Amino acid sequence: MPLPVLAMMLCTFCVGTAESVIAGILPNIAGHVGVSLSAVGMLISVYAMVVVIAGPCLTALTVRLPRAVLLPGMMGVFILGNVIAALAPGFGWLVAGRIVSALAHSTLIAVFVASARDMAPPHRRAASGAKVTLGIGLATVVGVPAGTLIGDNWGWRATFWALAVLSLLSTLLLMRHNVPEPTPAEDLGAHPKAMDSRRGFTIPVPMILVASAIVLGTGGVFALYTYASPYLTHVAGFESSTVTVLLWLYGLGGIAGNLLGARAADRHLTAAALTTLGTAAAALLLLVLLVDNAWAVAVLFCVLGAAYFATIPALNSQIVASAGPTSAAMALTVNNSAFCVGIALGSWLGGAILARGHSVLLVPAGGAVLAAAGLLVSGVTSWLLRTRPAMSEPRIPAEV
Incomplete structure (x- = not known):
C-alpha cells in the first residue's frame, strides 16, 4: 500500500x-x-x-x-x-x-x-x-x-x-x-460545464438516484444493526455474551467485503452494485426465515457485513460515474451524506416497528424491504447510465 x-x-x-x-x-x-x-x-x-x-x-x-x-x-x-x-x-x-x-x-x-x-x-x-x-x-x-x-x-x-x-x-x-x-485546471478547458460547477453545484438525476439507493440500502442494513442485540438475544436465542462475537463476525465480513467489492467494481461496476445490494436484501430476508437456526444466523450476519461493506466501493464508483461535470470529491461528499441519512433512516425504522409493539423479527423484514427498494433504484440508475454513455465515466478530474 x-x-x-x-x-x-x-x-x-x-x-x-x-x-x-x-x-x-x-x-x-x-x-x-x-x-x-x-x-x-x-x-x-x-x-x-x-x-x-x-x-x-x-x-x-x-x-x-x-x-x-x-x-x-x-x-x-x-x-x-x-x-x-x-x-x-x-x-x-x-x-x-x-x-x-x-x-x-x-x-x-x-x-x-x-x-x-x-x-x-x-x-x-x-x-x-x-x-x-x-x-x-x-x-x-x-x-x-x-x-x-x-x-x-x-x-x-x-x-x-x-x-x-x-x-x-x-x-x-x-x-x-x-x-x-488533481490534474491541472487547464485540462478542464474542453468541458465548459466543469467551469460552471465551480460556481454552482448541480446534482445530475443519476447522481440523485445513486444517493437514494445508498440511503435505502444503508437504511435496510442499519434497521437490523441498530437493534442487533435484541434480535440476537430475544429472537434468535443467543446468550448476551455471544452478541459481541457475532458483531465481530459482521465487522470481519465487512473488511473482506470492502476489498472484494472494490475488485468487483473495477471489473464490472453495474454488476457489483446490483449484486452487493441484492445480497444484503437476501441476507436480511433469510435472517427472518432462518431465525431458528443459530449457525445460519451466525453465517448470515457475516454475509450481511460483507455485503454492506462491499456496497461502499461499488456505490462510491457509481456515484462518481453518475456525477457528470461535478467533481469526484463533491460527489463523494454527497455519498457520505447519503450513508448518514441511511443510518438515521434504518435506526428510525427499527425503532418505529418496535414502538408499535411488533416483534423484533419484523425489523430485518422491514430492512429487507428497504434494501430491495435500493436494489430497484440502483437498477434504474444503471439503465440510465447505459443509455447516457456520455455520463458513464466522468471526464472531469476530481478537483479539491
Whole structure:
C-alpha cells in the first residue's frame, strides 16, 4: 500500500472510530455528566446531522484549496473537536466538541477517497479508494471495541484523548507523504460545464438516484444493526455474551467485503452494485426465515457485513460515474451524506416497528424491504447510465 494511501486510511480509521465509539461509552458519559442515556444519544444524532448538512457546504467552500493544505487543516479541525470533547466541563461543551469533529468528517473522507482514486489507473480506482474506506471497517472491528475498552478502564475522556493523539500521529504521517494534487485546471478547458460547477453545484438525476439507493440500502442494513442485540438475544436465542462475537463476525465480513467489492467494481461496476445490494436484501430476508437456526444466523450476519461493506466501493464508483461535470470529491461528499441519512433512516425504522409493539423479527423484514427498494433504484440508475454513455465515466478530474 503506498504510504500516502496508508496515511489516509489511518486518518479514516480515526474518523470512523470517532463517529461510532460514542455508542460504547454512552453509559459512562451519562453517569459522569448527569444526563439521561437518551440525551447522550444526541451526541450520535447531532454528529450525523452536521455531517449531512455541513459536509457538502464545506466541500464546496474548500474546493479550490490544495490538498496539501486542505487535508492537514481538516484533520486539525477534527483533532480540535476531540480535544474539546476530552476537556468538556459539561454536556454542552461535549456536544460542541462533537459538532467541531463532525464538520471535517465528510470532506475528509470524500477527499481521501478521491485522492486515492486519482493515484490509481482507471481499472484500479475502486480498489484504491477501498484501501481508504478499509479504515471504516477497521474502525468497526478494532477502533470501537478499543475505544470502549479505554473508556471502561480509564474513563470516557481517555477515549477522546486517545483519538486525538492517534489522529495527530496519522496527520503527521500524511503531511510527510503528501497526496498528489488533481490534474491541472487547464485540462478542464474542453468541458465548459466543469467551469460552471465551480460556481454552482448541480446534482445530475443519476447522481440523485445513486444517493437514494445508498440511503435505502444503508437504511435496510442499519434497521437490523441498530437493534442487533435484541434480535440476537430475544429472537434468535443467543446468550448476551455471544452478541459481541457475532458483531465481530459482521465487522470481519465487512473488511473482506470492502476489498472484494472494490475488485468487483473495477471489473464490472453495474454488476457489483446490483449484486452487493441484492445480497444484503437476501441476507436480511433469510435472517427472518432462518431465525431458528443459530449457525445460519451466525453465517448470515457475516454475509450481511460483507455485503454492506462491499456496497461502499461499488456505490462510491457509481456515484462518481453518475456525477457528470461535478467533481469526484463533491460527489463523494454527497455519498457520505447519503450513508448518514441511511443510518438515521434504518435506526428510525427499527425503532418505529418496535414502538408499535411488533416483534423484533419484523425489523430485518422491514430492512429487507428497504434494501430491495435500493436494489430497484440502483437498477434504474444503471439503465440510465447505459443509455447516457456520455455520463458513464466522468471526464472531469476530481478537483479539491
